[in-house]
Amino acid sequence: MDAMRKTYKVPGLILCLLIISLVFVHSVQAQDEIDDAVLELGKKTYDIRCAICHGFKGNGKGLAGVIRRMEKNGTLLVVYPWDFTQAVFRFRSTPSGCLPKDDDILGIISRGIPISLMPSHDHIPLEERKAIVQYIKTFSEIWEEEEEYEDECMPVEVKKPSWVGNTESIAKGEVIYKKMKCWECHGKKGAGDGPKAADLKDDWGRTMLPFNFTSGELKRGSSPENVYSTFTTGLDGTGMPSYVDSLNEDDRWHLVSYTLKLMRKTE
């Protein structure tokens, strides 16, 4: 009886394992195929839509480099298409030094960056925009470590208190703006003309202009939440630091109130 049960059980177990492994192998294969197809679509779309500025190799040296050379002759604004081979990104939901989340990059691709030459791409299908995000990650090996830092690089929580923008909070924000020396770069009235502004360079030694609050739209997007994310995560690569360790959450929201005032976005 015992022996019979054994002979019955063993092939059953082997069969089970076989089925499980077949299903597993099949799904891994399917995953690989999806990835290849996504990357192929990403590359195709990137080459058509983005390479002209960001370069076929993602090094920021597309045709727009020509525009930059003209700029050196004094004819155009200073704009540098971003170099993806460094894997340093400014507009992240994640802490300073971290890679951005897929949705951060997707957001930039969709919205574009106001007051620069980076156009909005929300007219192209979402599937193609998502594929570009995956393709951009092939420009740097640093992306291979993305999962390793997942815990440290969780998106920063952004919960706007109801008092943001009220008179008391604006007054507190003004004091913090002075104390934290934001004005050294951004200017006393926020016009981007502080004493450090003229010599500011980004991590690659290129001229970098601090944001001019009186000019209107922010690169990341103009909501109070976006402004809060900027001081909290910092704009890596640009000299605009993160204040997550030097200012508590309330103080950062007071600063949002004051910057909204500088941007004339409070009544």
Ligand code: HEC
């Ligand atoms: C006409 C030129 C142009 C085209 C086309 C263009 N970009 Fe850009 N892009 C720029 C410039 C210039 C910047 C930097 C803007 C700034 O900082 O003011 C930029 C910045 C970015 C950033 C910001 C990185 C960060 O977080 O700091 C991302 C991401 C980006 N581009 C992705 C793309 C993708 C993907 C495409 C194609 C769908 C694309 N861009 C098409 C010019 C362009």
Ligand code: HEC
């Ligand atoms: C060392 C110089 C420096 C200091 C100090 C500094 N910033 Fe900045 N900030 C910059 C630069 C440079 C940029 C523009 C980066 C870019 O365009 O990519 C910027 C951009 C910004 C932006 C706009 C982001 C966007 O989406 O366009 C905000 C908001 C901002 N800073 C707020 C502040 C506040 C508030 C303080 C003080 C707590 C501060 N900054 C301190 C250099 C500085």
